Each structure stands twice: as C-alpha cells, then as structure tokens.
Amino acid sequence: MIIMNIVAWLFIHLSVSFLVSQCPESFIMSFPKVYRLKRWEKNGNIYERLKIKKWKHRLPEARKWVNQGKGKTGIYLRNVTDFHTFKMQTNRSELSHWLQMLPAPFFFLFNPPWAGWIMMLYAVLFNLPFIMVQRYNRARIEKLRAYL
Secondary structure (H helix, E strand, C coil): CHHHHHHHHHHHHHHHHHHHHHCCHHHHCCCHHHHCCCHHHHHHHHHHHCCHHHHHHHCCCCHHHHCCCCCHHHCCCCCHHHHHHHHHHHHHHHHHHHHHHCCHHHHHHCCCHHHHHHHHHHHHHHHHHHHHHHHHHHHHHHHHHCCC
C-alpha cells in the first residue's frame, strides 16, 4: 500500500507541475484572489518573521524537471518585463502547489481512514512551504517594483 501511495503522489506532483507549466498565462491569471496578499500577511512581513530567506534555498525546484522558466539563480530583474516574468513564475508555481493538494481526498478510496488522513496531512505539509516561498517572493517583488 505504501508503494502505491508514493507512486501516486509522485505522479500527482510531477503531472500537475508539468500541466500547469504548459497552461497559457491567461489561465494562470484567472485566479487573482489566490495570488493576492491577504491582510494577515502584512505585505509579506509575516514571511520575514518566519525566516523564509534562510531555508527557501533548501526546497527542490520542479522547474528543472519540467524544463520551464528560470531557476533560482537565473533571475535578473532589470526591467518591467523581467518583473512580470518573475511574478508569472511565482503565480504559476503557487497555483501548481495548491492544485497538488486537491487530489488528497482520493487517498481515502484505497487506504484505511487513518492513512487517508495522513495523506491529507502530507499534502498540506509538503506543499505549504512552497506556497509560502512564492508568496514571500511575490511580496518582495511588489516592494521592488515600487522603486521602478
């Protein structure tokens, strides 16, 4: 059973990442409420307090596997187009991680209830750090863009 869960999650993570990487920009931008910073995020300051800058580099990048966008070290923000491109990458990545959590309830179909709940917890705990990093990056990019 554990092998089936691992394979299923691997398939979900990779296929959702690939599919979202292929979506047109118009589709990605059709979820503005998802990307908008909330009041409790305090313009990204909550992420500063969580010290995201210190640990975000340890997270793996699916972008390498789906061959889309620039990696962490390939980003240069020199003009408005660069800012837009980077913002689109953060939106695309965040949407991908939200979507990767959606299949979690299906694990109840072939697992005992206790294992289904573990799969739900896994979905949140795996994806939440990636979502937090994208929201942190988006807040930073908006602050920088104000200086252009």
